[in-house]
Amino acid sequence: MEGDKQEAIEKEVAKVTDVSLKELSRKLEEFALERDWMQFHSPRNLLLAVVGEVGELAEIFMWRGEVAKGLPNWEESDKEHLGDELSDVLLYLIRLSDICGVDLGEAALKKIVKNAIKYPAKAT
Numbered sequence: 001m002e003g004d005k006q007e008a009i010e011k012e013v014a015k016v017t018d019v020s021l022k023e024l025s026r027k028l029e030e031f032a033l034e035r036d037w038m039q040f041h042s043p044r045n046l047l048l049a050v051v052g053e054v055g056e057l058a059e060i061f062m063w064r065g066e067v068a069k070g071l072p073n074w075e076e077s078d079k080e081h082l083g084d085e086l087s088d089v090l091l092y093l094i095r096l097s098d099i100c101g102v103d104l105g106e107a108a109l110k111k112i113v114k115n116a117i118k119y120p121a122k123a124t
């Protein structure tokens with residue numbers, strides 16, 4: 001990556017201490033509007049985009065065998081690539097949720113509660 005592009009990314013990220021799904025969602029909508037890409041962001045297209053990016057994520061792990069937690073033997077560039085693909089999955093998932101009128105943060109919190117009811121922790 002060229003130096004000035006890397007510098008711009010680092011400057012943008014340095015401002016962020018914490019990020020919410022709502023903030024990411026707002027940025028993604030702005031990004032699509034600025035490029036007149038709302039026309040492409042239909043539920044079906046976004047679902048296919050999620051699946052495509054999950055495939056790209058899987059490719060990173062393909063043929064490597066089991067991988068130790070924390071990825072201790074990976075090159076920094078491989079970790080960067082992993083971060084990119086994880087982000088693509090997250091970003092398209094947020095966009096898909098938005099376009100379907102689902103509040104993903106709220107749905108995920110509710111789902112954690114449902115999971116806890118379904119799988120109660122053992123009493124100590």
Ligand SMILES: Nc1ccn([C@H]2C[C@H](O)[C@@H](COP(=O)(O)OP(=O)(O)OP(=O)(O)O)O2)c(=O)n1
Binds near residue numbers: 031040091092
């Ligand atoms: N119609 C589109 C196209 C792209 N994106 C955004 C969301 C993703 O975060 C990223 C995906 O871009 P690419 O399709 O270029 O995919 P990659 O970044 O994975 O590139 P490549 O497939 O070349 O590795 O861009 C978007 O919001 N809407």
